[in-house]
Amino acid sequence: MKYIYPCLLIILLLNFSCNRNKETAEVSEKADSLKFDANRIENRISETLSPDAKVALDNWKEYEDVDELLLKYYSITTLEALTDAKELSELVKLMKDSIRVEELQKQNIIARINVLHNETLRLADMATIPSISKEEVKEEVSNIVSIYSAINSKINTIYQAESLQNALEVDTETPVEIQKTTTPPPYRNINRTRLLNKKNNKDRQ
Numbered sequence: 779m780k781y782i783y784p785c786l787l788i789i790l791l792l793n794f795s796c797n798r799n800k801e802t803a804e805v806s807e808k809a810d811s812l813k814f815d816a817n818r819i820e821n822r823i824s825e826t827l828s829p830d831a832k833v834a835l836d837n838w839k840e841y842e843d844v845d846e847l848l849l850k851y852y853s854i855t856t857l858e859a860l861t862d863a864k865e866l867s868e869l870v871k872l873m874k875d876s877i878r879v880e881e882l883q884k885q886n887i888i889a890r891i892n893v894l895h896n897e898t899l900r901l902a903d904m905a906t907i908p909s910i911s912k913e914e915v916k917e918e919v920s921n922i923v924s925i926y927s928a929i930n931s932k933i934n935t936i937y938q939a940e941s942l943q944n945a946l947e948v949d950t951e952t953p954v955e956i957q958k959t960t961t962p963p964p965y966r967n968i969n970r971t972r973l974l975n976k977k978n979n980k981d982r983q
Contacts, residue, residue, distance in 0.1 A: 817856050819853070819854050821852045821919065825927040827934060830940075830941055831930075831933050838876070840876045847869060851919055854919065856915045860915060863898065863901040863902040864902045871895055874888075877891075901915070
């Protein structure tokens with residue numbers, strides 16, 4: 779009987795220790811989750827294509843591929859950003875080399891896409907540098923998102939201007955007919971009045 783109480787005490791201590799270890803593991807797991815979230819890069823989605831621009835770019839597959847991948851970069855971890863950087867730079871290069879939409883074959887659009895390509899190449903290079911900091915990756919991702927937003931903004935401006943021009947366009951090929959007036963010129967009335975006055979004066983004499 780005297781051995782029962784020590785055994786029960788040992789069992790209780792072991793049970794308490796197991797529960798304590800389980801709680802510690804759960805807390806540690808939550809802490810790791812918070813650390814993972816702290817590494818996440820968040821960017822606000824700003825400029826997207828207008829309905830008119832979307833219709834015009836519907837057949838530009840290379841742009842759509844870049845757009846699809848870049849959407850991930852608005853909320854992404856530093857590890858994911860570096861892992862996908864090479865693919866992103868390759869897709870941007872394909873987009874740069876395939877501008878088949880005539881309205882976008884302008885120097886200001888091409889220059890912006892070139893800048894975007896250079897920034898994606900820089901991010902891809904960062905993936906090969908072990909000592910790169912999270913802040914540097916975060917800054918570069920923000921630059922890429924900002925430049926891409928500027929490209930969309932410029933594309934929207936082009937199609938907004940085109941839409942406005944079409945709305946205000948006047949068909950100048952149709953001649954405008956000017957209706958002829960039948961009202962006699964004022965000088966004719968003046969001459970006729972003078973002749974009538976002279977005739978009346980002669981009759982009185």
